[in-house]
Amino acid sequence: MSITTKQFIKDFKAQFQSMYAYSYEEGSTEQLYNALGLYVKNQLSGNWKETREKYVKNSVKQVFYFSMEFLPGRQLESNAYNLGLLDTIKKGLKEMGLSFDELEEAEADPALGNGGLGRLASCFMDSLASLGIPGNGNGIRYQYGLFRQKFVDGYQVELPENWLRHRNVWETRNDKSTCMVRFGGNVWLEKNHLGFMETKYENTLNVLAVPYDTPMVGYRNDVVNNLRLWSAEIPVDEEENYHTLEATEPIKEITQVLYPDDSNYEGRLLRLKQEYFMVSAGVQSILRHYRKYNLPRKNIPDKVAIHINDTHPALVIPEMMRILLDEEHLSWEQAWEITFKTCSYTNHTILREALEKWPIDMMKELLPRIYMIIEEINRRFVETTLPIYGERLTWQTAILQNGVVNMAHLAVIGSHSVNGVAKLHTEILMNDVLKDFFQLYPERFNNKTNGITQRRWVHLSNPGLTKLIDKKVGEDWKKKPSELKVFKGFEKDKQTLQKLAEIKLENKQRLADYIEEVQGIKVDPKAIFDVQIKRLHAYKRQHLNMLHILYRYLEIKENPSVDFVPRVFIFGAKAAPSYIYAKQIIKVINSLARLVNNDPDVGDKLKVVFFENYGVSLAEKIIPAADISEQISLASMEASGTSNMKLMANGALTLATLDGANIEIKDFVGEENMFIFGLSSKEVYELKAAGNYNAREIYESDDKLRRTLDALTNGTIPGLQDEGYAIFDSLVNYNDEYFVLKDFDSYVKAHKKVDELYKNEKEWTRKSLLNIASSAPFSADYTIKRYADDIWKAKQFSKQGRSVKPLDE
Numbered sequence: 001m002s003i004t005t006k007q008f009i010k011d012f013k014a015q016f017q018s019m020y021a022y023s024y025e026e027g028s029t030e031q032l033y034n035a036l037g038l039y040v041k042n043q044l045s046g047n048w049k050e051t052r053e054k055y056v057k058n059s060v061k062q063v064f065y066f067s068m069e070f071l072p073g074r075q076l077e078s079n080a081y082n083l084g085l086l087d088t089i090k091k092g093l094k095e096m097g098l099s100f101d102e103l104e105e106a107e108a109d110p111a112l113g114n115g116g117l118g119r120l121a122s123c124f125m126d127s128l129a130s131l132g133i134p135g136n137g138n139g140i141r142y143q144y145g146l147f148r149q150k151f152v153d154g155y156q157v158e159l160p161e162n163w164l165r166h167r168n169v170w171e172t173r174n175d176k177s178t179c180m181v182r183f184g185g186n187v188w189l190e191k192n193h194l195g196f197m198e199t200k201y202e203n204t205l206n207v208l209a210v211p212y213d214t215p216m217v218g219y220r221n222d223v224v225n226n227l228r229l230w231s232a233e234i235p236v237d238e239e240e241n242y243h244t245l246e247a248t249e250p251i252k253e254i255t256q257v258l259y260p261d262d263s264n265y266e267g268r269l270l271r272l273k274q275e276y277f278m279v280s281a282g283v284q285s286i287l288r289h290y291r292k293y294n295l296p297r298k299n300i301p302d303k304v305a306i307h308i309n310d311t312h313p314a315l316v317i318p319e320m321m322r323i324l325l326d327e328e329h330l331s332w333e334q335a336w337e338i339t340f341k342t343c344s345y346t347n348h349t350i351l352r353e354a355l356e357k358w359p360i361d362m363m364k365e366l367l368p369r370i371y372m373i374i375e376e377i378n379r380r381f382v383e384t385t386l387p388i389y390g391e392r393l394t395w396q397t398a399i400l401q402n403g404v405v406n407m408a409h410l411a412v413i414g415s416h417s418v419n420g421v422a423k424l425h426t427e428i429l430m431n432d433v434l435k436d437f438f439q440l441y442p443e444r445f446n447n448k449t450n451g452i453t454q455r456r457w458v459h460l461s462n463p464g465l466t467k468l469i470d471k472k473v474g475e476d477w478k479k480k481p482s483e484l485k486v487f488k489g490f491e492k493d494k495q496t497l498q499k500l501a502e503i504k505l506e507n508k509q510r511l512a513d514y515i516e517e518v519q520g521i522k523v524d525p526k527a528i529f530d531v532q533i534k535r536l537h538a539y540k541r542q543h544l545n546m547l548h549i550l551y552r553y554l555e556i557k558e559n560p561s562v563d564f565v566p567r568v569f570i571f572g573a574k575a576a577p578s579y580i581y582a583k584q585i586i587k588v589i590n591s592l593a594r595l596v597n598n599d600p601d602v603g604d605k606l607k608v609v610f611f612e613n614y615g616v617s618l619a620e621k622i623i624p625a626a627d628i629s630e631q632i633s634l635a636s637m638e639a640s641g642t643s644n645m646k647l648m649a650n651g652a653l654t655l656a657t658l659d660g661a662n663i664e665i666k667d668f669v670g671e672e673n674m675f676i677f678g679l680s681s682k683e684v685y686e687l688k689a690a691g692n693y694n695a696r697e698i699y700e701s702d703d704k705l706r707r708t709l710d711a712l713t714n715g716t717i718p719g720l721q722d723e724g725y726a727i728f729d730s731l732v733n734y735n736d737e738y739f740v741l742k743d744f745d746s747y748v749k750a751h752k753k754v755d756e757l758y759k760n761e762k763e764w765t766r767k768s769l770l771n772i773a774s775s776a777p778f779s780a781d782y783t784i785k786r787y788a789d790d791i792w793k794a795k796q797f798s799k800q801g802r803s804v805k806p807l808d809e
């Protein structure tokens, strides 16, 4: 899209005036942002409409990605960039005396997810549009996103995140496409006068699902796909039944908050309501859309692919069956074939507590018709499996077990494809977590290693690096990431290495300024910026990182001239509100930070920064400035990770266990260009199987480790209540579930190697360059192409010169 600066200024002024009826000079930052957002939306609305019309006119197969989480990040810059308008807009605003960066800060960062899962969904939306694949997102328009995290005296405090407080310029409420979703009541089947069985309902709670559509803009290809987020409302013709505000609560609460507190029954019930609400509205609207194609119902799988992102949307399966049986009057066999061929499922975790199980009683009461269908799916599954595979396997894989509905089992049984998100993770699914299913349906299992969009995570967040790559390898890598490998040819080019080092230092200076502004901590941009950014969870082992910092601190105190290269440890992490242990780790890190940062003996040798409220926008600031990427989960526990890919693409060197996608990082960049430590996944399994791990023994035999652990409880860290004891106890007295003590020594040694290498700037930068140049295989464009080819059988509708042949094929 091309537009002159003059034209932009004229149109933008007119846009502002039409919205606020005064001149832009009088506008607040927020008003100016709104006007700019709507200006950009106007520019893309033609393509949005045409993309939709073309899909229908050509009866193309469409993908519907169902996810309870999306983390799109701010959209102004990325939309303007993908449209090709960003430079003109920035220039135009400058001429008007306005700053793009300042206006952009007024945009809310929608926190409609927790972390990797939601961000992956948004990277996929970007890649689907950029590859011209007809793909839609389907999720919930939570009124309150994930809580806003504050630290009070080092403790995490959760505040409501009212991201919709201000106008959301990107969304379009689409009243024409509402659906009705029914909960509870009584359900029975009755023969009608034509002899068909009809499903009858009484006393149901009827909820109106209202879609809000958001454009998903492809990179310079005129494609604009759709993200549809549903909001719950009272049906208009039932409004008079609700006499008090209180009475409306059960409806309004459905889309009020992301992840209601599921530590109690009410919270879990609400969560199940949310899942069914999103699923039912989504499937209804897809089948309504399909009718426009005027094709027989048996062709649905040729035109529709529904993807189940983690178990949360697994109710897609019985919901689709419900509609095909009850509303379209197909036979069970016909309905099942269509459903099975349409649905596919990705598993994103091996944590058993995250593989959902709903009490049968809860499901029966909330979703009586859906439960009847699940019962029948289960009955038929048992009937066919039992005679072939026998009792043990059948009961282990059944959907209904011990009073619960096992959602992962439902998802696997009802999907034609089941995938993990990194090679190791998929192997673990096949050999451990879903091994019984692998025996039943080996052909369904496949791997799709995650990816990230370089557009947001490199082009936009690291313009300095992008410019350098453009200069060295040309601009083709922006459409064909594989071209990035050409950058490897510069590993010995002095001038390129010097420029790369300068860019990193500038990025670090910018982050250092920001740290000083928001945290009041002065850090030296020449120190190593060592970054761990991800949700807080014991398996991700932020406490291992913390123990190493504490160890360094004690070493410095004992010997102030110890040979440590100055280091800034940077954290960003939110703990689930009911996850006490994770919150205790946050408190200890914060207290340790206060101690370290204010100790004159330490000086610049060690600084610790824990950012509040980590999210997409903050990640965009931190990642380009990172030297070290901490990926230190216990091997076998992290399904994939995606911050590892973003950090690598920005030239950070990975310090990692061989877990998740770290293994593929090693395969692409080479072991010598990263720092690997700790147990392998195989060793973890063996150690667990042997059952003879003795954490106390390690504690007692390793002096340095003992001194470090003792410092958690002996008053070294001021300001702690019992948090230090809690961590000490879990590691020493409760035998260290995630083998932190076992990996500690090799972790410390890996850090020593980091120090050594950093002293050789040229060699460090050469490795950094190799990491950047080897990061192309992690482009989400490749990942999405594989999903489209292998699972969804969806074609690129508009190619626009893109090559998406992955490097490793």
Ligand code: 9GP
Pocket (backbone or CB within 6 Å): 115, 116, 117, 118, 120, 310, 348, 349, 354, 421, 450, 638, 639, 640, 641, 642, 660
């Ligand atoms: O924990 C995984 C993370 O490893 C992965 O990168 C991400 C995207 O696939 O999904 C996370 N899983 C969840 O958030 C919940 O299953």
